Amino acid sequence: MTVEKTGLKAAAAIGTLAIALAACGGGGKGGSSDEGTPQKGGTLKIAGSSVPDHIDPASAYSTVNQGFSRNWALTLFTNKASNNFNETIPNYPDAAAELPTKENGGISADGKTYTIKLRDGLKWNTNPVRPVTAADFVRGLKRTCNPASPAGAPYYTDLITGMADFCKGYGKVDAKSAKAMGDYQESHDISGYVAKDDKTLVVTLKQPAGDFLNIIGMSFASAAPKEYDNYVPDSPEFRQHTVSDGPYQMTSYSDKKFILERNANWDAASDKLRKAYVDRIEVDLGQDSPDQVQQQLEQGTADLAWDQPVPTSAIPRLAQAKDKRFSLQDNPGVNPYIVFNTLSPNNKGALGKKEVRQAIEYAIDKVAIAKNYGGINVAQPVRSAVAPGNVGYDANYNPYPTNNDSGDPAKCKQMLSAAGYANGLTLKFPYRTNSNHPRNAQSIQANLQACGITVQMSPDTNGNFYGTTLVTPADAKAGKWDIAAPGWGPDWYGNNGRSGLQPLFDGRMYGPNSPDYGGYNNDQVNKLIDQANQAQTQADAQTAWAQVNKLVMDDAAIVPLITQKYSTYTSARIHNTLFLPAFQTYDYSLVWLAKK
Structure with a gap:
């Protein structure tokens, strides 16, 4: 879930990234703090939507x-x-x-x-x-x-x-x-x-x-x-027989619930990064409504959310109340974005044509998508495949400008006609049922309809979406889907050009489980990726990855939508919530629970 630092000190890379983050709004502080004396014991309760795509x-x-x-x-x-x-x-x-x-x-x-x-x-x-x-x-x-x-x-x-x-x-x-x-x-x-x-x-x-x-x-x-x-x-049999070398071990697994319990063989003295304060971690799934999960957190029947941010409707209330259990965490990535299935035979292979994809770039109201996440303080429209705070980002680059990033359906329709599709298209659109994704899908459907494109939406669980729907090449080639709205954040921050762009756009890597979901492939892009990966200075890497970004966007390989902070909320009894931005979660091994 990514710039060469060769010859540079890590601190220089971090400073460059910090400046970029400050420019785009910067840093949420954590929810609960580490005040008080840590206490061992108890069960950490986590509530969420769907089983992971893989275990x-x-x-x-x-x-x-x-x-x-x-x-x-x-x-x-x-x-x-x-x-x-x-x-x-x-x-x-x-x-x-x-x-x-x-x-x-x-x-x-x-x-x-x-x-x-x-x-x-x-x-x-x-x-x-x-x-x-x-x-x-x-x-x-x-x-x-x-x-x-x-x-x-x-x-x-x-x-x-x-x-x-x-x-x-x-x-x-x-x-x-x-x-x-x-x-x-x-x-x-x-x-x-x-x-x-x-x-x-x-x-x-x-x-x-x-x-x-x-x-x-x-x-x-x-x-x-x-x-x-x-x-x-990753078979069902594997999932029932996981083995641990960490502080917890999986003792029960199903598609609705799994449980981690303390691993008695873990050597706490030798592990400098984990504390394992709680005895047990329970993850309850099947709760697609962010409001339902938020209610549990506020009532104390759950401690953390598994795979959902704070519901948009709750953010103004929590922010106005200055609720210390609410936080906005830095998590700079392009999330979500629209990906095109360039291999789809539907519409006589229309999405394989750059001109068609470029037309669709103009259709989307990105401000409307940002509003689904709570507005400008939480989410901002993004104009390229690289988000602010990542190597290769250029604040002045905007290849498909529209008024206030609100879309231009007339320009989309005009370009679509010029590409040979005056009668529009019909696109299959699987969408995730958790979090804000249903609202995003409805907004995208309306935008494309204004452009003359009919969108056939189908609901999909988060786990199946990433575990099967988008990562099965045979399904892509059979046209089982045309567009989708996944999210992508770099696998790490700092020296991360290889993680932010290569997985999504290096067509040589397309195959099962590839995050190049739509089979995009351009030999020139692949060549530029190789050059960028070999850059020996931060400045050279920035230039090289910016070139990759511009060529990818000229091809309209994706429609970038927003970059967002990750909103979190915790129960009243939880302490020491420390965030892992690349994973959009707190470190479970560090939290401790106040005893009633």
Whole structure:
């Protein structure tokens, strides 16, 4: 759920980003504070809409998934939760003993080889208990390109020597056979990702990458125990047999509710980032109404929202009351946006034509979408594929201007006619049923109707939307959908050009679970992405990613809608809520509950 910092200090990158954020409105503070003495015990109750698109860390890519998995699937490196946005940007060692640098010998002089040591105290909650090893991390990375439920992130095959060849062969394995997949993993190696011994990983890259610690720190690359080879990745059977090396373990799972309980094998003394104050975490799902969830939070029958911001209707009341349990958190991304299925055969392949997509760019009233989230203090119209606060953003760039960003249906209709579609189009539009998405869909439908486009809407759960509807190439090619309104935030902040643009627009990576949902592909864009990934200074990276952004927008690959702060609310009994912007959630392992 992303600019080269090579040769620059992290602080410089953070300062640049902070300036950009200040320009776009900047920083919400947290909800509850850490006042008082932390207390252990109790059950953290979380209420929300839909089951995650994936549970398996090898394929889990939504924000809620990545934030959830850090409680039971540790990564080599991670970010620190904080209500100061800038503090969330640097990398910290997690399962690793330290951050590798050239000075400590962890990074080679040419920047292509990383030697990563594991810290002491890492253990699986298996019977008998056994340590987490470097081989477990190798297994975890291998699982990212399993044919049953692969990761949508292209970073590993792009960077790690031998990974692309390993994955190419893995893709030919029977996706329904756990044994066949396990056998392939055991009999094939990734030449650039090796367990030197039980506590040492050696990683060889094709080229230097200043953002590699962010990449290898994603949940996809978390360790995987050998037990996972017994199940088809992310299958119902897998979801009933997860294994933990973090502070919590999943003890119950269904599509309506799942439960995490304390992992007795977790070594608190060796984990510098988590506290695990609560004994139990319960996630109750199936509540699509944000108002219903908000009511539970205010009444104290739930503590946190799972996958929904504060309902728009409640924001003015909470802000006017200066309710300390309400906050607006920095979370700069393009969320939501309209994506085109460029592979759809519907309307004689109209959405595959740039001129048609450019016409639709003018149709949308972005101010109306922003109002669905609470107005200008919460959400702002965005005019390109890069939001303020991210590398490649240009405040003066506005390729499809309309009066006050409110749309121009007449210009849309004129351009559509010039493209050969004077009689309009009929588009299939699956929309998410949670949060503000139904209102967004109705607004988009009305805008397109004014342009002469008929929109056939169909409801979809959040989990199915990201887990099946948008990420199944056969469905895209069959025209089961034409437009959709997903959201995208960079997988990390700071040096994040590779995370913000490449996943959405690098057509070479299109396939199952790819976030390039509509199969967009432009050889020139792909070439510019490669150049941007190799930029050696922040200034060069900014220029390179801005070029990618402009070419993508000239192609009208997406219609960017808004960038928004993430609104949160907590129960009265919860303390120490510290935010993880890339995951749009608080760190569950740090909250504690006041006893009644």
